[in-house]
Amino acid sequence: MKDILFYQLFESQSSTYTYLIADMETKEAAIIDPVRETVDRDLKLIRELGLYLMYILETHIHADHITGASEIRKNTMAQTAASALTEIDCVDILLEDGRILPLGNKNIKAITTPGHTSACMSFLFEGMVFTGDSLLIRGTGRTDFQEGSASKLYDSITQKLFYLPDETKVYPAHDYHGLTSTTIGLEKKFNPRIGVNRSKEEFKKIMEELQFATPTKMHLALPANTRCGKNTELE
Template identity: 45%
Template sequence: MHLNPIQLFDTESSTFTYILAAPGSPEAVIIDPVDRHWERDLRHLERLGLKLAYVLETHAHADHVTSAGKLRELTGATAAVPSGCGIATAETQLNDGDTIRFGAGETIAVLHTPGHTAGSMCYVWRGNVFTGDTLLIDGCGRTDFQSGSADALYDSVTGKLFALPDDSRMWPGHDYKGQSVSTIGWEKRHNARLADRSREAFVKLMGELNLPRPKLIDVAVPANQNLGLPHGG
């Protein structure tokens, strides 16, 4: 059963933040919150009568600073992060195959999907998959820094994400073209980087992108490894 998440957007980094909640309990989960929007996100929760149970990160981001630590301090939520991302200050280190439980019997399945970064995770909830920077609408995350690997990304997408049901709603970590949601089936058939492309062709394509270095990477990655809090905080 699909139950749509609440999708919020940061225009500066084109990052999507998601709030997950279901009938029967006020408990909610937030995925990939952005530091400058912590007040907005808390207002959303308050307006909907929700209590934050978990703050999830899909990876240690290079293009924005998370508000995970701030939200944890203010709400008492548990910070849950991919175990391979070096975010030592989070109390829950997630591994492939783990299950996050919240609300009235709600479960989120944890998929380790390395490629964009070595630790990247995707989260599956009620027919929705939150793909972070692993799979984007008609694209995918870059693989040229932060322990990235085009080979690993190809395996993660084709072996794990494309193995999900075709009608799974796919919610990306970013979008730069005004899109908001896709399906696994559409991406399997049409994704410009991955559909009908061999591993060798994909690795070659990713190696030739020659993208600029993220402006915030030297600030964002260390900050995000401390949940966005000042070190020592």
């Protein structure tokens, strides 16, 4: 991967991964799922690397942190991009399934993967897929709010993500156990919720029986993130 740049960045409060990717020849870059608390770090890194930020990509409307999209957009030439199903006015590029975003001499492919929320997107880039909260490392996103659907999530993972080559590297939006990445092949084999050829009915039963706490920042994050992170109560 000498011709691309890849950084996996971490925000500890919400255990969120932010990703910075770029085409090294043109220095055109994209950032995926930035967090408001780490915007200064991200902007500093972009400047240090001499990158031209083209896109700020959101995998979904997050409930556990406030996005840094608005602040990064103010300080760069980048456009924000998210699923058309978010119906958010502040998003510059509303993405449909299969949309190609050129990044220098490379391409980012948007893949709709609803189920965790109704408007989840994954992004495929150079043998890597950024899955947001849809497919996690040995897990999946919850499906109990934001128009979540275990049935839709099962279809998104098994009919779209699991159709990618087994060697495709998977980079999720979160991990709570210190792991940083996985592969499609490993998740097919070892994911206890949806791997090992689990049926849709088995997956739905597993998801129904899980009990999750409400995200602590949800009352702030959801309304703020529908405005790309700007004009929030924290300002």
